[in-house]
Amino acid sequence: MTDSEPDVLSGLRVRPYMVTGGRTRSVVELPLETIVRVTPEGQKAAGTLNLEPRQIVELCHQPMSIAEVSAHLRLHLQVAKVLVGDLVHSGHVATHSATADATDRPDLQLLERVLDGLQSL
Amino acid sequence: MNNPIPVKIVVAGGFAVGKTTFVSAISDIEPLTTEAAMTKVSEGIDDFGDAKTKKSTTVAMDFGRVGLSDELVLYLFGTPGQDRFHFMWDELVRGAIGACVLIDTGRIDQCFPAIDYMENAGVPFIVAINAFDGMLRHHPEDVREALDLPRHIPVVVTDARHRAAVRDTLVALVRHAMTMAHAT
Numbered sequence: 084m085t086d087s088e089p090d091v092l093s094g095l096r097v098r099p100y101m102v103t104g105g106r107t108r109s110v111v112e113l114p115l116e117t118i119v120r121v122t123p124e125g126q127k128a129a130g131t132l133n134l135e136p137r138q139i140v141e142l143c144h145q146p147m148s149i150a151e152v153s154a155h156l157r158l159h160l161q162v163a164k165v166l167v168g169d170l171v172h173s174g175h176v177a178t179h180s181a182t183a184d185a186t187d188r189p190d191l192q193l194l195e196r197v198l199d200g201l202q203s204l
Numbered sequence: 205m206n207n208p209i210p211v212k213i214v215v216a217g218g219f220a221v222g223k224t225t226f227v228s229a230i231s232d233i234e235p236l237t238t239e240a241a242m243t244k245v246s247e248g249i250d251d252f253g254d255a256k257t258k259k260s261t262t263v264a265m266d267f268g269r270v271g272l273s274d275e276l277v278l279y280l281f282g283t284p285g286q287d288r289f290h291f292m293w294d295e296l297v298r299g300a301i302g303a304c305v306l307i308d309t310g311r312i313d314q315c316f317p318a319i320d321y322m323e324n325a326g327v328p329f330i331v332a333i334n335a336f337d338g339m340l341r342h343h344p345e346d347v348r349e350a351l352d353l354p355r356h357i358p359v360v361v362t363d364a365r366h367r368a369a370v371r372d373t374l375v376a377l378v379r380h381a382m383t384m385a386h387a388t
């Protein structure tokens with residue numbers, strides 16, 4: 084955004100606001116644990132995409148969270164969100180999260196399943 | 205894994221209290237790191253000095269992943285306790301099952317910001333004493349008193365290096381979250 088930022092953001096592979104064309108907010112609000120997975124359209128189109136979107140599409144053959152996308156590609160979390168948001172919009176990836184409304188806490192039924200899962204570890 | 209539903213738990217606490225150790229003890233993967241930035245206009249006295257200069261703060265979070273079943277994946281986010289990182293906590297606690305606030309009884313005051321935050325945000329949380337080297341310097345009930353915690357908040361003893369202890373701590377949190385969900 085301003086030229087005072089690269090210092091603070093050093094160590095990251097790309098400057099966030101360059102990759103996302105100055106936008107810092109995604110159209111859809113995606114929580115960082117949102118699972119991203121490539122769609123059949125995304126698989127077909129991968130070769131035509133720009134570097135970062137292509138890497139995301141390739142990475143998400145294995146469904147993974149936006150946080151993981153961000154870590155693996157060394158993208159700032161906000162940048163990963165914007166890029167994933169764009170890919171959702173273009174139909175190249177699909178996302179899902181635990182609750183329809185991200186502000187909700189998991190309900191009892193889901194907590195029950197988490198408990199069962201933990202106890203069987 | 206097909207389309208696992210993601211759930212998350214926040215692991216909060218002061219510097220070097222064992223958050224990353226706790227996450228890696230149970231994670232299926234080596235903990236990963238993601239960075240988030242906040243750009244803000246500093247107001248008056250701030251970490252960076254000058255008023256009205258645009259500065260950005262970066263916070264790095266370690267996280268791990270625990271597959272609970274084919275349909276369920278648990279993410280554990282370890283996050284530093286300083287007040288200036290609260291912008292990240294808002295996002296982390298949104299939709300979270302709850303938080304484990306890790307404490308080292310030698311430096312109990314380090315967890316105050318995390319506890320205040322979780323209480324104010326209405327996030328289900330438990331306090332987990334990381335018994336460094338199996339040494340429990342203070343009894344959990346003494347810790348509860350020192351922290352002025354209400355009776356319904358569990359205080360447990362854990363060992364951040366051991367998978368089973370970490371699992372039991374997470375179980376205690378999920379049970380507490382279930383009690384809270386029943387209550388509302």
Ligand SMILES: Nc1nc2c(ncn2[C@@H]2O[C@H](COP(=O)(O)OP(=O)(O)O)[C@@H](O)[C@H]2O)c(=O)[nH]1
Binds near residue numbers: 223224334335
């Ligand atoms: N002896 C001992 N060392 C621990 C324990 N928990 C964490 N540590 C060590 O304390 C240091 C800080 O732990 P870390 O997990 O990085 O803390 P964080 O800053 O909260 O993420 C590391 O060197 C750990 O190996 C413990 O229970 N016993």
Ligand SMILES: [Mg+2]
Binds near residue numbers: 223224225266282
């Ligand atoms: Mg750490």
